Amino acid sequence: MKIEDIIQSKAMPLGRKTALNLMYTSNLLQDKTAEILKPFDLSPEQFNVLRILRGQKGNPANLCTIQERMICKMSNTTRLVDKLLAKGLVERSVCQENRRKVEINITEKGLSILAEIDEPIDEHNSNIIKNLTKEEIEAFNETLEKIRD
Amino acid sequence: MKIEDIIQSKAMPLGRKTALNLMYTSNLLQDKTAEILKPFDLSPEQFNVLRILRGQKGNPANLCTIQERMICKMSNTTRLVDKLLAKGLVERSVCQENRRKVEINITEKGLSILAEIDEPIDEHNSNIIKNLTKEEIEAFNETLEKIRD
DNA sequence: TTACTTTAGTTGTATATACAAGTATTTAGT
DNA sequence: ACTAAATACTTGTATATACAACTAAAGTAA
Numbered sequence: 001m002k003i004e005d006i007i008q009s010k011a012m013p014l015g016r017k018t019a020l021n022l023m024y025t026s027n028l029l030q031d032k033t034a035e036i037l038k039p040f041d042l043s044p045e046q047f048n049v050l051r052i053l054r055g056q057k058g059n060p061a062n063l064c065t066i067q068e069r070m071i072c073k074m075s076n077t078t079r080l081v082d083k084l085l086a087k088g089l090v091e092r093s094v095c096q097e098n099r100r101k102v103e104i105n106i107t108e109k110g111l112s113i114l115a116e117i118d119e120p121i122d123e124h125n126s127n128i129i130k131n132l133t134k135e136e137i138e139a140f141n142e143t144l145e146k147i148r149d
Numbered sequence: 150m151k152i153e154d155i156i157q158s159k160a161m162p163l164g165r166k167t168a169l170n171l172m173y174t175s176n177l178l179q180d181k182t183a184e185i186l187k188p189f190d191l192s193p194e195q196f197n198v199l200r201i202l203r204g205q206k207g208n209p210a211n212l213c214t215i216q217e218r219m220i221c222k223m224s225n226t227t228r229l230v231d232k233l234l235a236k237g238l239v240e241r242s243v244c245q246e247n248r249r250k251v252e253i254n255i256t257e258k259g260l261s262i263l264a265e266i267d268e269p270i271d272e273h274n275s276n277i278i279k280n281l282t283k284e285e286i287e288a289f290n291e292t293l294e295k296i297r298d
Numbered sequence: 299t300t301a302c303t304t305t306a307g308t309t310g311t312a313t314a315t316a317c318a319a320g321t322a323t324t325t326a327g328t
Numbered sequence: 329a330c331t332a333a334a335t336a337c338t339t340g341t342a343t344a345t346a347c348a349a350c351t352a353a354a355g356t357a358a
Contacts, residue, residue: 211307212307226307228309247305
């Protein structure tokens with residue numbers, strides 16, 4: 001269904017239409033992601049932070065590194081990490097080289113919950129590109145990059 | 150900058166990469182929108198609802214209609230509309246044909262604040278497509294549609 | 299008419315997030 | 329070495345949002 005029909009609004013500037021289409025589609029995706037994560041009691045951003053930590057392959061990450069890589073930058077990463085800490089999915093320690101920093105590591109429990117979630121999430125992610133050719137996907141990702149610049 | 154470099158993660162499945170790229174870019178856009186709206190004391194969704202109401206061209210909209218057309222569906226449209234009501238940007242009355250429904254209309258004040266905001270928002274929206282050809286934009290919007298299906 | 303279901307919206311409460319101010323550590327300048 | 333500025337994070341507080349329970353009106357059917 002075309003975005004114009006969904007939001008019932010014909011004849012808008014092309015930039016506005018494109019922006020609304022992008023945000024609308026992204027929100028659908030995020031809602032679906034949240035639904036998949038719900039049984040695991042994780043929010044999309046908590047999940048995202050766990051994946052960032054897993055990507056560190058054993059090296060700790062500090063809060064500002066996490067924040068830089070987050071999909072949705074938020075004003076309070078401390079408390080988001082607190083939630084993961086309370087669930088035993090991450091560990092936190094003071095960085096000895098620079099005592100202002102904290103070092104955050106994913107725990108075994110964190111890794112194992114991620115391993116469980118990867119399947120349904122990647123299945124959904126494959127699903128969103130199932131109607132697209134490889135060229136189309138490539139072009140789409142490039143267009144997103146140009147939009148960000 | 151490529152999404153892989155932003156989130157520092159090489160070699161992920163194409164679907165995951167595309168999903169992350171889409172959500173990351175959308176969030177940037179929404180943050181920028183929020184920034185533009187800040188001086189007007191409106192959140193992106195409050196602004197969105199005002200535009201939906203303007204699109205009604207004098208006809209009232211009820212809450213479920215608004216919810217259907219919102220970019221970001223939320224669990225509590227009542228209270229979002231309450232905020233707009235408190236600011237005098239919308240009016241609310243009980244629908245006489247079906248007294249379960251409420252009819253919401255945008256006020257003159259609502260229309261005039263929208264008129265002010267349209268400029269900076271559309272300028273930003275034009276900006277995001279400035280590096281794209283017309284064909285590229287068309288293809289992009291079509292791909293978003295396919296992703297939603 | 300009465301009872302059951304559905305629809306439309308509201309409200310209570312717990313949690314999340316934003317924003318600003320605060321603390322501790324490090325860096326830089328004199 | 330002393331002070332000022334910057335960095336990294338934390339905390340208080342106000343506001344926003346999610347979720348579930350609730351109310352009220354309308355439709356349906358025996």
